[in-house]
Amino acid sequence: MNKRKDIVKVIIEQTSLILKDEGSSGLTMRKVATNSGITLSNLQYHFADRTKLLQATVEHFFQVCEETILEELKAIEPKDQDSTDRFLKKLVGLLIIEDIDHYFNGIFREIWALSLRNKELEDSLLHFYKNFANWLTRLIAGFTKHPDKITSLLIPYADGYSITGRALPLSRKEIINMLLKIIIEFKN
């Protein structure tokens, strides 16, 4: 097999693990090299500097994220007997995450901060969200009258809720019901 691809894959896997568990400040080139079973110099051969390694890892993270979201959305796609309201309920429940320790959440918070000072990460992030908005809009276009409105409401709300959810006067259940009512109003 392709040795080059193999070692790069291992490097990005190990970088992702460290980024998830210890954040950007805990991510060092030497730690990545050791965990990948290579020398620091060798790591630097494959990724010229720490920034390049971060960009490649974030790019890979968005790919995994994309696949996961598409799978989740496909899993709740309405069957014939499934009503639109039941589908929307599952959709909102998926987006408004329960646990603050959600797998993706930690990495997203790092990327939100890093992207302020790295143009490439900023572009990757914008591209990811635009794709996400497109899939979501297309997915719900068949069932609702204003898919653009629903997308523009749910995507920012989902990210914001992952930050402020525990500080709000309404419970998660109450909020989900509120969002569902709002969305159903859009249909008329």
Added chain:
Amino acid sequence: MNKRKDIVKVIIEQTSLILKDEGSSGLTMRKVATNSGITLSNLQYHFADRTKLLQATVEHFFQVCEETILEELKAIEPKDQDSTDRFLKKLVGLLIIEDIDHYFNGIFREIWALSLRNKELEDSLLHFYKNFANWLTRLIAGFTKHPDKITSLLIPYADGYSITGRALPLSRKEIINMLLKIIIEFKN
């Protein structure tokens, strides 16, 4: 005057500047010391380690943030001749920030990431958002029937919009109109 308080004030001012301009990764103890006109050892006398310095700076940031928000909210408080709808329009326009380079936004993104790995910062952040939710709820309680709903809708949406706003199918203007319609529906 109190020398201790003076130098601590300078340190936190300089730390805030670096955090805003260069982010957490650009914030070093030596840079803070130099910019504050003291030695590294002296900085470490006032703040035992980098984490303590960050906690104190974030605490101060939230205080400034609180004061600014209260001023802004006071400035748009409805006069006798001012209608409720006009007030809500100004409120939503204030929360849904236009520029991605908003003064507070950069520091908030750093805190969102840091708070995942620092219990004290996590508590400060939660406390800030709970306070924010309380003020907002009380402010609008006189004009609307469901202030809890409006608060629980607007606070997460505002934060999420600062991240994803540029990737959404609707424009800022369209989104503000959508949110206003939703909020006015709550009144009935």
Added chain:
DNA sequence: ACCTGAACACCGTTCAAGT
């Protein structure tokens, strides 16, 4: 109570050298 400088292990990056 407040301040100092030397020393430590660690970090990202550079570079000349190997295969």
Added chain:
DNA sequence: ACCTGAACACCGTTCAAGT
């Protein structure tokens, strides 16, 4: 094309020593 180790300036932290 792929890999190595030494050396550089920088980092946070520790500590013994000053006033």
